[in-house]
Amino acid sequence: LMSNSAVNDLIEYMKKMEQFPILSLPNELIEHVFSFLSIEDRLKTRVNNRLNQIELESKYFVHSLEIRELYGISKLEPLSKKIELPEDTYRDAQKIIFYKSNSYLSDCIKRIAQNTSIGQLSIRLNPNVSFHCKIYNLLKKFDIDHLFFDIKCYCVMENISEDDNSFVVELARVCKQITMSHNSCFLHTDENLLELYSTMKDGSMKLRSISMKVSTDVCFAFLSLIGIEFIDGSFYYDKDIHAFATEHWENGEDEAGDSPVVHFFNGNMEICFVKSRFCSVLKLHYHETGESLDRAKHGRNLICMDSDVE
Amino acid sequence: PNVKLVTSDNEEFVVDFRIAKMSVTVSRLMEAMNMSETDDASLLSNSIPLPNVTKAVMARVIEWCEKHKNDEPKEEKENDKRGRTTHVVSDWDKEFLKNDEFGRLCQLMGAANYLEIKGLFNDISQTIANMIHGKKSDEIAEMFNIHCDLTEAEKKEIRKKTAWCED
Numbered sequence: 001l002m003s004n005s006a007v008n009d010l011i012e013y014m015k016k017m018e019q020f021p022i023l024s025l026p027n028e029l030i031e032h033v034f035s036f037l038s039i040e041d042r043l044k045t046r047v048n049n050r051l052n053q054i055e056l057e058s059k060y061f062v063h064s065l066e067i068r069e070l071y072g073i074s075k076l077e078p079l080s081k082k083i084e085l086p087e088d089t090y091r092d093a094q095k096i097i098f099y100k101s102n103s104y105l106s107d108c109i110k111r112i113a114q115n116t117s118i119g120q121l122s123i124r125l126n127p128n129v130s131f132h133c134k135i136y137n138l139l140k141k142f143d144i145d146h147l148f149f150d151i152k153c154y155c156v157m158e159n160i161s162e163d164d165n166s167f168v169v170e171l172a173r174v175c176k177q178i179t180m181s182h183n184s185c186f187l188h189t190d191e192n193l194l195e196l197y198s199t200m201k202d203g204s205m206k207l208r209s210i211s212m213k214v215s216t217d218v219c220f221a222f223l224s225l226i227g228i229e230f231i232d233g234s235f236y237y238d239k240d241i242h243a244f245a246t247e248h249w250e251n252g253e254d255e256a257g258d259s260p261v262v263h264f265f266n267g268n269m270e271i272c273f274v275k276s277r278f279c280s281v282l283k284l285h286y287h288e289t290g291e292s293l294d295r296a297k298h299g300r301n302l303i304c305m306d307s308d309v310e
Numbered sequence: 311p312n313v314k315l316v317t318s319d320n321e322e323f324v325v326d327f328r329i330a331k332m333s334v335t336v337s338r339l340m341e342a343m344n345m346s347e348t349d350d351a352s353l354l355s356n357s358i359p360l361p362n363v364t365k366a367v368m369a370r371v372i373e374w375c376e377k378h379k380n381d382e383p384k385e386e387k388e389n390d391k392r393g394r395t396t397h398v399v400s401d402w403d404k405e406f407l408k409n410d411e412f413g414r415l416c417q418l419m420g421a422a423n424y425l426e427i428k429g430l431f432n433d434i435s436q437t438i439a440n441m442i443h444g445k446k447s448d449e450i451a452e453m454f455n456i457h458c459d460l461t462e463a464e465k466k467e468i469r470k471k472t473a474w475c476e477d
Contacts, residue, residue: 022412022416022438022454022456023454023456024416025416025419025420029419029420029423029435032395032431032435033435033438033439033442035394035395035435036394036395036396036397036435036436036438036439037394037439037442037443038394038443041439041442041443041444041445043468044442044445044446044447044450045442045447045450046447046468047447047448047450047451047454047456047458047460048451048456048457048458048459048460049459049460049464051456052460052464052468060394061394062394063394
């Protein structure tokens with residue numbers, strides 16, 4: 001027979017069980033509830049071991065996420081919540097906004113990378129080389145469709161990766177599409193562009209398309225590495241390469257003020273070069289089908305420049 | 311035509327065939343027992359045992375189904391890789407679930423899952439998600455009355471990883 005106090009304990013216990021029934025639900029139902037939550041709410045719900053484990057083990061897809069560092073604002077400022085944020089990269093994105101680069105943030109990003117795949121990820125950071133390195137190395141752990149990358153940096157960071165590959169090549173494994181803003185234009189050297197180009201060219205990378213700002217000198221050096229020389233205002237290139245350009249390429253800007261654009265094709269690769277004086281735009285695109293390649297060559301009113309070949 | 315449903319506590323509910331069909335599970339059982347809408351004898355001579363649902367919960371489920379029996383079947387955005395599940399809980403459903411204690415809500419969710427009534431299941435999931443939304447960790451723990459079995463070190467670890475979203 002149970003003593004009175006044991007009976008009371010049992011009654012108490014049963015009452016309590018009544019009160020926290022979320023843990024009486026099987027894991028897959030809790031997981032289902034989690035699928036309705038934002039990243040922020042998910043992470044906060046890890047209030048005991050079981051919930052923590054369920055959160056970690058359930059893979060989920062985030063449509064769009066923006067990770068952004070605000071500059072010159074202290075979190076402690078009472079008005080900080082009312083500050084007008086710069087324009088969002090995506091509409092309706094979930095946001096992680098922080099005020100100061102710190103190790104907490106990279107831990108958090110790491111945790112998110114473990115069980116998500118992401119549609120669009122936008123990263124905007126201020127200059128801080130060591131922190132950037134951390135973030136780059138974390139990005140490799142993600143699974144991303146489109147990465148938008150706006151990192152202010154003012155030095156070449158070719159060796160930031162933990163491995164031997166340059167970090168753009170690392171990113172090419174996990175992202176399908178990458179857009180890098182002009183602030184990131186110091187990130188590239190001609191060698192790592194060549195490495196990226198070569199790995200994209202055989203189609204084995206996840207990456208299909210990348211757009212980046214690259215200093216014009218580095219662009220020419222890269223083009224030269226793949227057999228395209230720019231001499232006295234004209235391009236000279238191997239015969240397996242084909243070039244198409246906008247009408248006013250030679251004259252610099254056209255009447256509408258648009259920059260001249262040249263598209264080079266080599267196999268399935270398209271290299272689009274929008275020349276500016278100091279910092280040009282370079283886009284690499286791997287065309288998966290012949291139709292897509294044809295459309296790129298002939299669907300845009302471009303003029304074939306192959307007659308220039310000598 | 312009517313269908314007999316028997317709960318775990320041996321209560322018999324007699325519901326319209328259309329209501330019974332709203333549960334994928336019941337619908338499958340009826341098929342297995344050769345019960346058909348046009349065969350009254352098959353409906354009269356059989357009853358569907360539902361050992362995972364109690365009388366009290368069943369009554370709630372039927373109340374929900376009565377309200378929704380004329381709904382157009384709607385396409386729910388699923389979580390198959392399209393992102394966060396979203397579900398609009400109608401005003402009636404909000405009112406319906408409003409007074410349920412959390413415990414009852416969970417029982418109802420279990421039943422909706424077992425019976426495979428997707429609309430109700432998502433209503434409840436979204437309702438619980440709404441309860442969680444915007445709360446701090448300790449508020450969530452308090453709301454669900456969850457005993458924290460994390461060590462101080464683990465707690466610290468978790469706090470670190472959510473530092474950006476804690477005030």
